[in-house]
Amino acid sequence: MTVRGHILLINKNSSFCAKAISVFQKINYLVHTATSMREALSTLSKHPVGVILCENELDDISGYDFLSFIKNDPLREAIPVIFLVSINNQGRAFRAFSLGAADYLVYPLSSKILISRILEVFKPIAEEKAQDPPEPPPPIVAEPAPPADSGPPMQVLAAPVNVDISRDGVLWMPCKIKAFNAQSIAVETALFGKKGVSLIIRFKKPEGIFVLYGRIHAITFKDFQKPSDIDIALEENDAWRHISQWLQHTAQQTAAGAPPSPDQNQAAGPELAATVALPDAKHETTGISAQELQEKAERKKSSYDIRFYNSIIGKQLDNYRVISLIGAGSMGGVLQGWDVALEREVALKIISFELSSKEEFREMFIKEARVVSKLNHPNIAMIYNIGLSNDILYYAMEFIDGVTLKEVIRAEGKLNALKGLAILIATCKAMDEVYQHGIVHRDLKPANIMINHAEVVKIVDFGVAHSKQYKPANQNKMVGTPLYMSPEQIAGLTLDHRSDMYSLGATFYHAFCGTPPFSADEIKEILNQHLNSSVTPLTTVDPKISPVLSNVIEKMMAKDPNHRYQTFKEIAQELTLLRSRLISGDAGGKAA
Amino acid sequence: MNQIVLMDCGSVVSKTITGLLSDACTLRNQNFGDSFDLHQTRMILMEATDPIEAVAAKVIKIRKSCCFRPIPIIVIKAEDNIESSEILLGAGATEVLALDAPPAACRQILQGHLIPNRKPLDKEMAYLTPFIENTITVLSKMAFVETTFREVFFSNDLKIFGEISGIIGLSGTSEGTVAITFYWDLARKIIANMMNVPMDKINAEYIHDGAGELINMISGSTKKRFKGTPFHFDLSLPTVVVGSGHQLGHPEGASIAVLIFDVGSESFILQVCLKPKNHGD
Secondary structure, three states: OOOOEEEEEEOOOHHHHHHHHHHHHHOOEEEEEEOOHHHHHHHHHHOOEEEEEEOOEOOOOEHHHHHHHHHOOOOOOOOOEEEEEEOOOOOOHHHHHHHOOOEEEEEOOOHHHHHHHHHHHOOOOOOOHHHOOOOOOOOOOOOOOOOOOOOOOOEEEEEEEEEEEEOOOOOEEEEEEEEEOOOEEEEEEOEEOOOOOEEEEEEEEOOEEEEEEEEEEEEEOOOOOOOEEEEEEEOOOHHHHHHHHHHHHHHHHHHOOOOOOOOOOOOOOOOOOOOEEEOOHHHOOOOHHHHHHHHHHHHHHHHHHHHHHHHOOOOEEOOEEEEEEEEEOOOEEEEEEEEOOOOEEEEEEEEOHHHHOOHHHHHHHHHHHHHHHOOOOOOEOOEEEEEEEOOEEEEEEEOOOEEEHHHHHHHHOOOOHHHHHHHHHHHHHHHHHHHHOOEEOOOOOHHHEEEEOOOOEEEOOOOOOEEOOOOOOOOOOEEEOHHHOOHHHHOOOOOOHHHHHHHHHHHHHHHHHOOOOOOOOOHHHHHHHHHHOOOOOHHHHOOOOOHHHHHHHHHHOOOOHHHOOOOHHHHHHHHHHHHHHHHOOOOOOOOO | OEEEEEEOOOHHHHHHHHHHOOOOEEEEEEOOOOOOOOOOEEEEEEEOOOOHHHHHHHHHHHHHHOOOOOOOEEEEEOOOOHHHHHHHHHHOOOEEEEOOOOHHHHHHHHHHHHOOOOOOOHHHHHHHHHHHHHHHHHHHHHHOOOOEEEEEEEEOOOEEOOOEEEEEEEEOOEEEEEEEEEOHHHHHHHHHHHHOOOHHHOOHHHHHHHHHHHHHHHHHHHHHHOOOOOOOOEEOOOEEEEOOOEEOOOOOOOOEEEEEEEEOOEEEEEEEEEEEOOOOO
């Protein structure tokens, strides 16, 4: 007999069940019975049931709750549920329909009507692995892959390819492709499944994201501590054809002895845009090995700092819940926090372990907070509080939900004149406030200028700032970011606001033309250019840029501080005028 | 007073740790395999003297014996090595420190791990309570096991240590993830009860269906309670994950509530990460 389909009958009336089984057996339908939700789910997990016949009350739950559960179960919501109730206990048909019942029948009723009404909604489901007999018992569970219909032999990849895998397209797990053939891939992943389960595989490649759809063809796993091996039969489409060719190419290259293609997430070379704290010349040693040793030590130190910041994520410092790490620099880390008392987001700045262990630096950290807290300007991130909790020194400051100028440049290439001018003017106004308080930021760069979602500019990170009232203990060290450092900063001279002006000029040179004023492979070469090379005028790099703007930036970046503007107010005034002229269309024929 | 267990630690490590941690800690030396008081222990420090695989096996056992409590396990090694550290972190270690690491860094890192995980606020309990109640109900009705809710804490550690997890993604007014995680023995008992199958017949397919079904039922029944609230969500397909130390993707910046439940002497956890859209937290 060929079974035409499976029916699940949930009913406590044994004589009715016997009759129903007999009726459907005659037309080659297999009827499974249950009296409780537990039995019903057990049946559903084993058989491809095409319709559920359910009564008002189950042993462990009401029929309505069971119906609701099935209709909320993404795996089973498609199975039609018919309420089949006794004439003596008819229940509430409206409720059943509102919960998703496909039909509502009252028995006794004729076999003919029963069959016709049930087959009307019956949804045949293809039989899968679910019908196989149970596998041998645990603790070791192994389900070997049947090689018979798995297609051509698999080609093994010398280096597994990392991709993402998902059951639903929402939750993604890491996965390694170990082998492939024209129809399928063999992967290793912690995601578990069974034969027939559909999966989505996501490839992130430089040319875009490729999504493949497939079904588990076979799954093997031996140990619950280890990932399982899954063979996935893939749907034939353009994405798979592209990926298949790429896998083929990768396998051939490896076979020919070529090194595997570098991971796109591999760390880049020297980070020229990162803040560095270099020793002054008299402490600097020469020779590559010394430099390498220092870089290694810096990396190691940074690794300990990151580990420390991570150790407090999920914890609470006084009223501040630590949410996530935003970034870490040589002076400290910034974490996203939540003020549980005032119910607002904050940024928490935490001193690095190296500085924390020295009293003078702890004092400096507190002074820095005090200095910045005196700056009351809408374009400067505010400090809310300073605290010491569990021996961890921190201060809470305004959380800026937005992007850095660095990210804007990365996304847009270069800023258009009006947008860039608006940001530069706001920054100059804020820097004027900083200047009025006798503070030198010392690390102005695109990453330290933020623009929030309301398009408000905020200057952040006064971590290396100094003021008339306090000079950091590291003031003799060359501090700043090579791409944007002023000549006097590089030379280790006394700094004033005009050093910040140079850095701001370099920052907006980068913003307006898309490239920094000086660039080279070596940090030393960049520093040398800041000291000795003339900057190429913006109009030469991009003739569309207004000559007025080009001149302003050039003057901000004059080698001699005396040849620069002497206040930020002057720059703001000149640029405001330029912006008005650009808006009115009168900028000497240059619009951008 | 924080009680810190120094497991298999030699005199050098013991002395170093004593010098690093403040007077507010009580240090207790013991060997691997000796029992320790879970309620009193705030941190376990273990010196890695064996080959790395053997140390990882020990870490797995210690992590399991912590019954999902957030007790930091710090492994101290002779020297830093990223590869072996990854193995140990994957096995359940919270941190791997080298003896040659700067003492100031070690002190700060240990200090950070000693801060207790935060407890939920009242408003957070409001959305966690339906999950707690429904977990107990589903386990009782579907698997006939008496479940007791023990404690909840918040964590931002995305790693799950256990052997079998059923995970479901949430989307809609709120987004996030809910995951139930068991060790194998308890999973087998519960799923055998649920599926009405003898324990020795539980195979991979039952585990897959059972773990998926459980998280689906818990989330599905809780979903109804949130209708009309900012926490309302829709469910995606359940995903089942095997192995330890796997990481879950959660919405950025969201905290994960870890709810620990006891079934007799065994435990399981429900991780709830639910973040209403357009909400500050």
